[in-house]
Structures are given as structure tokens and as C-alpha cells.
Amino acid sequence: MGIDAIEVEKKWQRRWQHHKIYEAHVRDDAPKFYVNVAYPYPSGAMHVGHGRTYTVPDVIARFQRMKGRNVLFPMAFHVTGAPVIGIARRIAKNDPDAIRLYRDLYKVPEETLKKFSDPYEIVSYFSNEYKEVMDALGYSIDWRRRFTTVDQHYKKFIEWQFLKLRERGYVVKGEHPIRYCPSCKNPVGDHDLLAGEGASINEFVLLKFVLEGEELILPTATLRPETVFGVTNLWINDEASYVIAKVKRGSGEFERWLVSEPAAEKLKNQGYEVEVEGRVGGSDFVDRQALNVVDGRTVKILPASFVDPDFATGVVMSVPAHAPFDFAALRDLHRQGKYLNVLPIPIIEIEGYGEIPAETVVMRMGIENQNDKRLEDATTELYTAEFNKGRMKVDAMGLAGVSVKDARETVKETLLADGKAALMYEFSERPVVCRCNTPVVISVLKDQWFLDYSDEAWKDQVRACLSRMNVVPPEIFAEFKQVVEWLREWACTRRIGLGTNLPWDKEWIIEPLSDSTIYMAYYTISYKLRELRPEILEPEVFDYIFLGASLPEEKRKKLSNEELRLLDEMRREFLYWYPYDYRLSARDLVGNHLTFQLFHHVAIFPENLWPRGMVVFGMATLQGRKMSSSKGNVVLLKDAIEKYGADAVRMFLIGAAEPWQDFDWRDELVFSTRRQIERFLSFANEVIDMECAVDFRKSLKEAKREIELKSIDRWLLSKLQRHVKEVNEALENFQCRRALQHAYYEIDGDLRWYRKRTSIEREGAKWILKKLLHVWVRLLAPFIPHVCEEVWERWGFSEREGYVSLAPFPEVDETLVDKKAEAAEELIEWVCDDISEILRVINVKPQKIILYVTPEWKRRAFSKILNEVKAGKGLREVMPIVMRAEEMRLRGKEAADFVRKAVELIKDKGMEKKDFFEIDEKKLFLEEKEFFEREFSCEFKIYEAEELEGLSGDERKKLDPQGKSKAAMPTRPAIFVVA
RNA sequence: GCGGAGGUUGCCGAGCGGACAAAGGCGCUGGCUUGAGGGGUCAGUCCCGUAGGGGUUCGGGGGUUCGAAUCCCCCCCUCCGCACCA
Numbered sequence A: 001m002g003i004d005a006i007e008v009e010k011k012w013q014r015r016w017q018h019h020k021i022y023e024a025h026v027r028d029d030a031p032k033f034y035v036n037v038a039y040p041y042p043s044g045a046m047h048v049g050h051g052r053t054y055t056v057p058d059v060i061a062r063f064q065r066m067k068g069r070n071v072l073f074p075m076a077f078h079v080t081g082a083p084v085i086g087i088a089r090r091i092a093k094n095d096p097d098a099i100r101l102y103r104d105l106y107k108v109p110e111e112t113l114k115k116f117s118d119p120y121e122i123v124s125y126f127s128n129e130y131k132e133v134m135d136a137l138g139y140s141i142d143w144r145r146r147f148t149t150v151d152q153h154y155k156k157f158i159e160w161q162f163l164k165l166r167e168r169g170y171v172v173k174g175e176h177p178i179r180y181c182p183s184c185k186n187p188v189g190d191h192d193l194l195a196g197e198g199a200s201i202n203e204f205v206l207l208k209f210v211l212e213g214e215e216l217i218l219p220t221a222t223l224r225p226e227t228v229f230g231v232t233n234l235w236i237n238d239e240a241s242y243v244i245a246k247v248k249r250g251s252g253e254f255e256r257w258l259v260s261e262p263a264a265e266k267l268k269n270q271g272y273e274v275e276v277e278g279r280v281g282g283s284d285f286v287d288r289q290a291l292n293v294v295d296g297r298t299v300k301i302l303p304a305s306f307v308d309p310d311f312a313t314g315v316v317m318s319v320p321a322h323a324p325f326d327f328a329a330l331r332d333l334h335r336q337g338k339y340l341n342v343l344p345i346p347i348i349e350i351e352g353y354g355e356i357p358a359e360t361v362v363m364r365m366g367i368e369n370q371n372d373k374r375l376e377d378a379t380t381e382l383y384t385a386e387f388n389k390g391r392m393k394v395d396a397m398g399l400a401g402v403s404v405k406d407a408r409e410t411v412k413e414t415l416l417a418d419g420k421a422a423l424m425y426e427f428s429e430r431p432v433v434c435r436c437n438t439p440v441v442i443s444v445l446k447d448q449w450f451l452d453y454s455d456e457a458w459k460d461q462v463r464a465c466l467s468r469m470n471v472v473p474p475e476i477f478a479e480f481k482q483v484v485e486w487l488r489e490w491a492c493t494r495r496i497g498l499g500t501n502l503p504w505d506k507e508w509i510i511e512p513l514s515d516s517t518i519y520m521a522y523y524t525i526s527y528k529l530r531e532l533r534p535e536i537l538e539p540e541v542f543d544y545i546f547l548g549a550s551l552p553e554e555k556r557k558k559l560s561n562e563e564l565r566l567l568d569e570m571r572r573e574f575l576y577w578y579p580y581d582y583r584l585s586a587r588d589l590v591g592n593h594l595t596f597q598l599f600h601h602v603a604i605f606p607e608n609l610w611p612r613g614m615v616v617f618g619m620a621t622l623q624g625r626k627m628s629s630s631k632g633n634v635v636l637l638k639d640a641i642e643k644y645g646a647d648a649v650r651m652f653l654i655g656a657a658e659p660w661q662d663f664d665w666r667d668e669l670v671f672s673t674r675r676q677i678e679r680f681l682s683f684a685n686e687v688i689d690m691e692c693a694v695d696f697r698k699s700l701k702e703a704k705r706e707i708e709l710k711s712i713d714r715w716l717l718s719k720l721q722r723h724v725k726e727v728n729e730a731l732e733n734f735q736c737r738r739a740l741q742h743a744y745y746e747i748d749g750d751l752r753w754y755r756k757r758t759s760i761e762r763e764g765a766k767w768i769l770k771k772l773l774h775v776w777v778r779l780l781a782p783f784i785p786h787v788c789e790e791v792w793e794r795w796g797f798s799e800r801e802g803y804v805s806l807a808p809f810p811e812v813d814e815t816l817v818d819k820k821a822e823a824a825e826e827l828i829e830w831v832c833d834d835i836s837e838i839l840r841v842i843n844v845k846p847q848k849i850i851l852y853v854t855p856e857w858k859r860r861a862f863s864k865i866l867n868e869v870k871a872g873k874g875l876r877e878v879m880p881i882v883m884r885a886e887e888m889r890l891r892g893k894e895a896a897d898f899v900r901k902a903v904e905l906i907k908d909k910g911m912e913k914k915d916f917f918e919i920d921e922k923k924l925f926l927e928e929k930e931f932f933e934r935e936f937s938c939e940f941k942i943y944e945a946e947e948l949e950g951l952s953g954d955e956r957k958k959l960d961p962q963g964k965s966k967a968a969m970p971t972r973p974a975i976f977v978v979a
Numbered sequence B: 001g002c003g004g005a006g007g008u009u010g011c012c013g014a015g016c017g018g019a020c021a022a023a024g025g026c027g028c029u030g031g032c033u034u035g036a037g038g039g040g041u042c043a044g045u046c047c048c049g050u051a052g053g054g055g056u057u058c059g060g061g062g063g064u065u066c067g068a069a070u071c072c073c074c075c076c077c078u079c080c081g082c083a084c085c086a
Helices: A002-018 A048-066 A083-092 A096-105 A110-117 A119-136 A152-167 A225-230 A261-269 A324-335 A357-364 A375-389 A404-418 A456-467 A476-486 A519-523 A539-547 A553-558 A561-577 A593-604 A637-644 A646-656 A667-689 A700-706 A711-732 A736-757 A763-780 A785-794 A797-801 A819-842 A856-870 A875-883 A886-891 A893-908 A921-927 A929-936 A945-949 A953-959
Strands: A032-037 A070-072 A171-181 A193-195 A201-211 A217-222 A233-236 A241-249 A255-260 A272-281 A289-291 A298-303 A315-318 A421-427 A441-452 A470-472 A489-491 A582-586 A613-617 A620-622 A663-665 A848-853 A939-944 A974-978
Touching: A002 A119, A002 A646, A002 A785, A032 A048, A032 A519, A032 A561, A048 A070, A048 A582, A048 A613, A048 A620, A048 A637, A048 A646, A048 A663, A048 A711, A048 A736, A083 A096, A083 A110, A083 A119, A096 A110, A110 A119, A119 A637, A152 A171, A152 A519, A152 A539, A152 A593, A171 A201, A171 A489, A201 A225, A201 A315, A201 A404, A217 A225, A217 A315, A217 A421, A225 A404, A233 A324, A241 A261, A255 A261, A255 A315, A261 A272, A261 A421, A261 A441, A298 A324, A315 A324, A324 A357, A324 A375, A357 A375, A375 A404, A404 A421, A421 A441, A456 A476, A456 A593, A470 A476, A476 A593, A539 A561, A582 A593, A637 A646, A637 A667, A646 A663, A646 A667, A646 A736, A646 A785, A667 A736, A667 A763, A667 A785, A711 A736, A711 A763, A711 A819, A736 A763, A736 A819, A763 A785, A785 A797, A819 A921, A819 A929, A819 A974, A848 A921, A848 A945, A856 A875, A856 A886, A856 A893, A875 A886, A875 A893, A886 A893, A921 A929, A921 A939, A929 A939, A939 A945
Parallel strands: A032 A070, A032 A582, A217 A255, A233 A298, A470 A613, A582 A613, A620 A663, A848 A939
Antiparallel strands: A171 A441, A201 A217, A201 A289, A201 A421, A233 A315, A241 A255, A241 A272, A289 A298, A441 A489, A848 A974
């Protein structure tokens, strides 16, 4: 094929398209099969990692189609979201990285690139490229259903979806802290960061201590509000500057707060109204008293250098019994002889940490003072330990004996409700810097809309749905369950990005993961929906199509008969295809998309339309390194196709690993895959050109009357049936690699053995090979459809029977299964192996090889032994049973040795686990004498051990000079090599 | 930290309680094939062995079992999620 490969592939793609064979129509004469895969975000070129994601469903779709199912395999493009806007902006600014990526790697023509300052141009260009590449790979997609997520019709559908969710009470309003770049005026995701990618946002509780004698609140920030009962003093950095500010939150009253300067700024970002009154020094407050509003005690404000004014509020409450930092700082003061009357107040009990846990940890670690770096570790250790195992020792709020975990929640909620506390957010680590080099802040979005995935009733439905689904691979099931438990409120609206506006609050755009949850339903109607004007697509229209609600009379009046007819058709089509059978997506989407879509399905559709199955993909690496477009470490699919041809790319992608496993793209392996395809093609051509008088479609029985068929012939067909069975089973379970292993490599291996064993010039062999090829080409069609169509055509089937892509997939033909032929073949193989090993060890060129077939008495004993072993008996039990026989006892030790060896042999070859066939070994070896002689290039003699027994010593010596015949076993002749 | 997956012979990667020195591929070695612009084919590729045998292996350590790469426990290491992002 070589150079012509691409042309051949193009030819078939054109023909498939011309005959529209992949367009899926509602049909009542065949069971439907609906497989779909997460649609791509076309912001760049397709690489081979994407290739696998879409090749797997294509192989499955092709297989199911050949199995006679009516298959729907659609595709669309996800263009909602913000990334493409950033890309457009960077290209507009001539950002060198962006230009390099798009011009040099993705090879976007200069003219087109100029238009890329418009994000729509980018997605439109790459959606077209995606389609071209998918076509070039021969995907059997019904392209009529293609859409993008910013089409007017689709937006109407999304509006409907959100109105439904809101009706069900799943869309709620709230506040949400996000990372925000003040310079870009945008929320920033992980990939937008220069530093601080691992930083998470921690929620601090601000406890409102009140400065004695003044209406001034000291908001101490803590992650551990439950320790407020153990406060002995407050800390303030006496060298830092603070501000006094009027602070207000929402509809509350203004309060006067003392916070560090940076903190005032942060509070502003986080939705507080802040009016700074004036600056003060931290030292101004040292030694003053503050009221703990929780327990009414008054504590002193002390100076501490570890207090970072740039972290949280810059005011800290001190719990020396449970906070290593506080303990160390207090100890520093004590060492100076100061504040000796301030002593730790333990309020949490925890085994193994003594009366004052912070002291225990600080002493054990040998921490020197409050600036000791190891205090971080000490804190982590103690916080974790107390959180997991600690119990409260205070009586207030009914906390006595309550776990720290629960107490924290209680205290926080109670104090927030009483107005004695407030919330503030801080990064878990710093610095966090935007790609534009500006420090990132935390911003609290008000009036943010959330999907309330924490709703228990909703979760219950998802759990129910999940428990009935086929999840591939099954191991991933646990992960899904976990995700359902984890999921909380999901902020489902954005300020920027492409997408659909929230129908009842147009300021917001629906977030891209949220608008991609039930579009699998949309595929079923997309091509018909397009015939309607978008403006008539009000919610009741979708209620009608998807939920079967009746159409309100006034709406009905506004529609033409044609439009009403279309609505009916869509309703019918939706019900025909839904629920979908399988959805495929990448593993990293388990934590969001794949689970979200379950939530949305159960929220909107009735139970009988809930998803039935999911398949989760592994990732792709390139020569062992993670594939990444931005790092240039990718192989573009279009390049790969050009280089190796679509079939080779497909076959490699499928054979490299099972779908859910990670796979590695390696050029040399793809190349060798191409050679394998060529080998298949030349074999096919060879077989097609063979002249055989007997029609290969005749049954074995019929054929036997006309041509001679050997055991090896029946063996080949029998093995083929096993592979057919494997392929069918594997593909039903998405084990594409296993399927290909049998569909190609195992059959190929059998053919090698077959060619070695027999001449294919024989009439019987030709018949057998034609019969095999007729199955083989169909078995391979889902994997390498182009080559298979080519073979099918060359053989003349295309004209008579149409495309191989639509031919019936091979099923097991039980009449061709011949276990005895398989057993005989196995025996021959063992003999060859044994001879080879002997030859290798003694390293001589053989003149003659003699095989001694086991004597009758061994054969009789062997089948008895085999039965006993099959019944689970061990040597100890078998021995007496077998030795009971007269002929055995007469032979004494020789017989006993034989029993022992036989048991070993049986276990060694696993004979007790399969059907065993007694084979007339002498007859078999005589038949195959020529083969042995050819194989080992020397003369072969075959004797039955019994023949020797009657002979005189001399004659016997002649035939068996070394007495090897004694070693003969059933299934294992003794061998003597004459050098 | 939490949760998930995994560590197999030079490499990739099967196997997941007996047929395992362990499929297949790649790489390497050798034979055959006049075969040339990443060639075809056969064989070998843990160690020892002049007779089909034996020895040591499947991240480390311990255990269960007649028997473990496969089951259990502990440890070490790697990868992937943890959200506002496709």
C-alpha cells in the first residue's frame, strides 16, 4: 500500500460519506445503541491523545453496527468558556508563545491567524480542522447532528435546562471566594498562575474581641474557633502598623475594627465595606485589655514578632495550650520575666500529648523560640492530631466531650449567627502570582449562582443512578461514589467567557461545565431542531420534546403544522435513542463533568432515561513524557495520519493499551503497526488470488466430501472460533486492546504455525485460508476499516454485499470447534519443544531422531491417574488406587515412578483443567513424520514402546541403544537423538 | 492532608492462586533470503546444564497455603484528582 494508503483511505471515506452509511435514523427493526464521547474544546489542533479518545468509540460503534444494532455516534464542539478569549487576546497582542504555538506547531495559515483576535474565529477554524481529522481517521460519525455550544438553538436548550434546575430548587444564590487578579480584572485558574499553583483558599473565622474601654473590635483570625475558650491573651505585632476602620458586611451595621493595613485591603476585596479612619501602631495596644465575647473573660494584648501583618487580620488570639506558635511566643516573654501570670488553659483532651499538648510538642521538637521554622511542622502535627482525635474539655455550648471536629463547626455557626464572629479568606500558601506578574487576591463574588450538589435528596438520586450503571473499568466505580459524596455547591455562572446567559439574571454567563451536562439528549434532535426558528424555542417546546409535557394551547397556535410535526418527530427520536448506552470521557473528568452530568440527568429526566454506562479513559504520554500542547510535546494527529495512514494510527491507538489505561505514543511502534497492516494486506491478496474449486462458504461437512482436510486444517478453524469469541466478548466490554490482540495478533500467530506445519498449496489449505480470511477481514473491520474495505472489494464482495463496515460481524461457528485437533496440535508442539531443547543442550547435528510412543499399560494407568487428579486427589491418594491393578504391581518400582511422574506432568501441563483427548500418538506422529523431518532436517523413526518389549536384547539394543523408550509417557514420547 | 491508581524480566506491557522463567511488542544476537532508501523470515535473548533438567526472579520485609507475581499485613517509591477550570 505504501504511498497509496492515504488515497485508498480517502476513497473509502468519500464513498461512506456519499452513501451516508453512518447517518443514524430511527428504525424499529433493530435494537439501538447510542454511544457518545465528551465533545472537544477546539482551541488547538488535535493530537494523538485526542485520537485515542475518539477512536475507541468509533471502534465500538463500528462493532455494534456490524452486530446489527442501529448505532448513533454523534459529535459536536464545546466552545463555551474563557480560555479561547485569553488566546485571542494573546494573539492580538502578538504574544510570542501564543504565536509560536499557533503558527508553528498548529500550522495555522498566516491569513487565518490574523483573524484569531476574534475568539469565534479560533473555535470555528479548529472545529473544522477537528472534523477533517476525524474524517481522515474514518470515524463513523453522524455529522448531521453536529453543533456548537454557542449556536442559538443550543443556547435555548441550555436556558431551558437551567430553568428546569431552578424549578427543582437546585440553583441557589450565595457568595463565593475566588482567586482574582486585580490587574487582569479576572478570576484566575491554576494554569494562569506564575506561582502558588498549589495554594488553596482557607476560611478563617474572625472572632470579635472588644478592646476594653472602647467600641473597637479586634478581629482575631483563626482556623480553630473552638479554641476560643482557651485564649489567654491576644497577639499583636508591635512593630507593624495597623488601621482603625469602619467595617460593614451586607445589610449589617458598621463596626469599628482594628486590623493590619494589608488586611483592610483584603477585606475590601472580600465583600466588606471598609472606611479607614486612621493609622495606628501595633505597639499602641500592647498591654491593653480585650474582652472575650464568647466566655466573658478579659485578656491582655501582648506583643509578638511572629504575627505577620500580611496574613489575615494581623491580630491573633493566643491559645498557648494548643497552638505551638502561641506557646513559644509566651515562653519567650516568660523568659524575659514578663507576664508570668499568663498561663496556658488547656481545653482539649488528647491522648499522648499530656496536659498541655502545645508544650509537649514544642519540647519534644526542641523548638527554640517563636521564630523557629519548625513551628510550622509542630503546628501541622498538633492541629491534625487534635482535629482527628481531640475531645473538648469545656462545658459551654454543650461541648463537653464533643470531638474537636464537631465543636469547630458548632462554635463557628453559633458565633456567626450571634454576630460575634465574621469570615475572611486567606491563601494556604504564598505568594500567589498571576501570569501578568501581579499578586493574586481573594475576591468574594456576591450574588453568585450555585448548583447545589450538596443537596442530599439530589445526591440520593445520583447514587441510585450510579448503582445501576455499567462503569468501565469497574475500579473507577469507587471513585465516582467518592466524588458524589464530596461534591458541594458548584459556582455555575461566570462574568466572562463565551456561553449562554443565565435566563433570569442576564449579567451572568452559564459556566462551561454546567452547560455540557445533558447535551447527549440534544444530539438526538439537533438536526431537526435546526429547522425551527430559534425564537420559537421557548421552554414549553423542550418540555414537550424531552419530558412529554403537553404543549400549551396558545403556544400550539403559534406554530405551523410543519413545525408541530417536527416536534413530534423529535419527541419520537429522543425517546428512541434515550437513554444513552455509554458515555466516554477522560479520567480527570470523573471529579466534575462525568459526575455533573449524572446530577443533571437525574434532576431533569425520568428514571427510565437515566444514563446506562460510562467509560473512563487513561491519559496519553509521548515517548514516556506527558503530552502537552503548550510545551510542544505533542504529535499532531494530522501529521501522524500523513506519515502512517489512518488505519495504522487507529490500530496503534487501540493496541497500545486498554482505553482506561495510560498509553504511550512511540513512533517506532506505530511504524511497525503499519507493517503489520501491510502484512495483512499481502496475505489477503495472496488468499484472494488462490484458486480453489470448493466454495469456502460451504460447511466443513460438505467440504470434506470434496477435499482432503487434515487435523491441522481443523485446528486452524477451531482456533479461529476461539478468537472470534474473544473479540466479541472483549468488544462488548470495551476491552479494545484485548479484542485487537485476538483479532489480529493471535490469528497472525496461528497462521505462522499453520504455514510452518503444512503446505498451503494443498486444496484443503486454500479452502481453509479463504474461509479464515472471510472471517478475519470482518473481525478487523472495526479497527482498520479502510484496508478491510479494500480487501472486501478486491475479493468482489463490495459489489454483491455492500460495505464490509456494514457486513455481519463474525460469530462463533460451533461446528468448526474441534478440541481434539487442538489437543493433537498441542502434543506436536510439545514434542517439537522437547526435541529443540535436547538439540540445544547436546549441540549436535542429528542424523536421525527416534520417538518412542508410550506403551499401553502406561496409557491405561494414565487415564486412571488423570481422573483421580481431576477429582482433586494428590499423589498420596492416587498412588495406592492406581497400584491396585495387577499389571502395575507386577512392574513394581517402574510403575510407581511412572505414577509420580504422571501426576507431575498432569499438573505441569494443566491437563486436569481441560478436556483431555486420548490421541493415537503413533498414528499422529507417523502422519506428521514429514513435518518433523522437514523441521529438524533429519530422518525420523517412530516406534511404540511395546514393539520393543518382545524383541531380543540385541535387536532391542539396535532400536533403542540407550533404553530411552522407558521414559515414554502418554502425551510425551521418549526421544532419542542419533548424532 | 484527603481520596484513587500503580510498582513484573533492557524498555513498553500482559498475567492477578496451580499449565509462570512469566503472552505480545520494541531493542539486542545469530541463521536463512541478491533483499536496498526505517527489508522479509526463522531462532535465541535471567543463570547453569553434552538429553527434554535444575537454580534464582515479579518494589522491600513478614505471613497464609501442599503451592504466590497472583491472597493478607507492614514499609518504601511513583502517578492522578481535590473545584470554579477545559
